[in-house]
Amino acid sequence: MSEEELVIEAKRLGHWQQHKFMVLVGLAIAVALVLTSISLWLYNSSGASQLDLSRPGYEQAREQAAQTNGLTSFPSSGALDSEALNEFRRLFDERLEEATAIDAFSGDVLSDKALGIDDSE
């Protein structure tokens, strides 16, 4: 096919056919935007964003969480004899002690007094 024939062929094409590559790129970007928006919506609505310690400003919390990994599991198979019960008791008591060591989310850290806005003083 000669060059002239190609030009004639191109002129015969419709507007969309002439720009189909750009349309493809545009559609790919639109699809990517839609999928990213859905992902972000899911990230926020599921509560995952609130637990995501990789966010900027959460370095301190990240370090704290990294130190608290690792817990021995109680085997889910085997005879439940005296030795196994004692082992469970030891593991459970360790965890219970850890759980009761901190009174989590306690205190009145959000009180007017704590925030320095108590006008009754």
Next chain:
Amino acid sequence: MNRVVTFLAVCAALLTTAAATQAAFAQSTLSGDKTDLIRHNCSTIQTTLQQLRVSDAGLRTDRGQLYENISTRLMTPLNIRIASDRLDGLELGSIALKYNNQLELYREKYREYERALTRTIQASCSSEIEAFYERLSTARDLRGELHEATNELIDLLKEYRAEFEDFASKNGGDK
């Protein structure tokens, strides 16, 4: 034409009155001293709230992992072994179920509290003092509910521990 203008003027007057009444009511909920204190300490309050949000996120992850591990690595394996040995562990299973439900409630309460705290931080404590204080009160209440949910979890752990001792004494476990 005059009627339309009169009607519109009356509507505008009513709307203005309603807005003014609402603003006056909103202002009356906070004393002047408190408003001044909030405005004066605004930057300190914002910093404190942001630090609290970060430390609470760490605490939530730390405690959440611990509470979840107790369920998945201790309670569930024990309940499986009790069932496979055909022993009577109905009460232990029941407490474990309650604990898991409470764990879900704890997660939900944290989500609510964190959202409320974020909304408080987003409100301007220098120009939107009323809105800021209202959001702060909500966050405070939700933190209280979260604390209550955490205490419930601890109570269930203690209950499970007591029930385990009962189970162990019936099934040859030393104390």
